[in-house]
Amino acid sequence: MPTVKFTKEKKELEVPAGTDLRSAAQKAGVNLYDGFNGFGATLNSIFNCHGLGLCGTCRVNITQGRENTNDMTFREKVKFRTPLPTPIPDPLPCLAYIGNEETMRLACMTRVEGDIEVETGPPIDLFGTNFFS
Numbered sequence: 001m002p003t004v005k006f007t008k009e010k011k012e013l014e015v016p017a018g019t020d021l022r023s024a025a026q027k028a029g030v031n032l033y034d035g036f037n038g039f040g041a042t043l044n045s046i047f048n049c050h051g052l053g054l055c056g057t058c059r060v061n062i063t064q065g066r067e068n069t070n071d072m073t074f075r076e077k078v079k080f081r082t083p084l085p086t087p088i089p090d091p092l093p094c095l096a097y098i099g100n101e102e103t104m105r106l107a108c109m110t111r112v113e114g115d116i117e118v119e120t121g122p123p124i125d126l127f128g129t130n131f132f133s
Helices: 021-028 041-046 074-080
Strands: 003-006 011-014 059-064 104-106 116-120
Antiparallel strands (some): 059 104, 059 116
């Protein structure tokens, strides 16, 4: 059975193959809904899409074992990738440039097929080097 390791919480859990990461986190007692850099955590724990992949509040960073998960879903691509060509034309920068776009996933859309390490609530860098480039 695959092992899911939550690095921030220092918790490890064995789950059946094909389990979604959101269910695994709930089983381990890990809070996925910490808001944006900690802001709005209480509201996000109540007002979320409950695993439908619509809200984006269960974002996680797969630090190891990304190949042991399913491919990124269409909903994730819309949330974490820019639909505009690079470089982004003015005047509207896209919020897809928040850091860790290649490894960030939605826990509710991620299926565990092998051992992975997960960072919950990765920080969003709205004022990083890529945001306004």
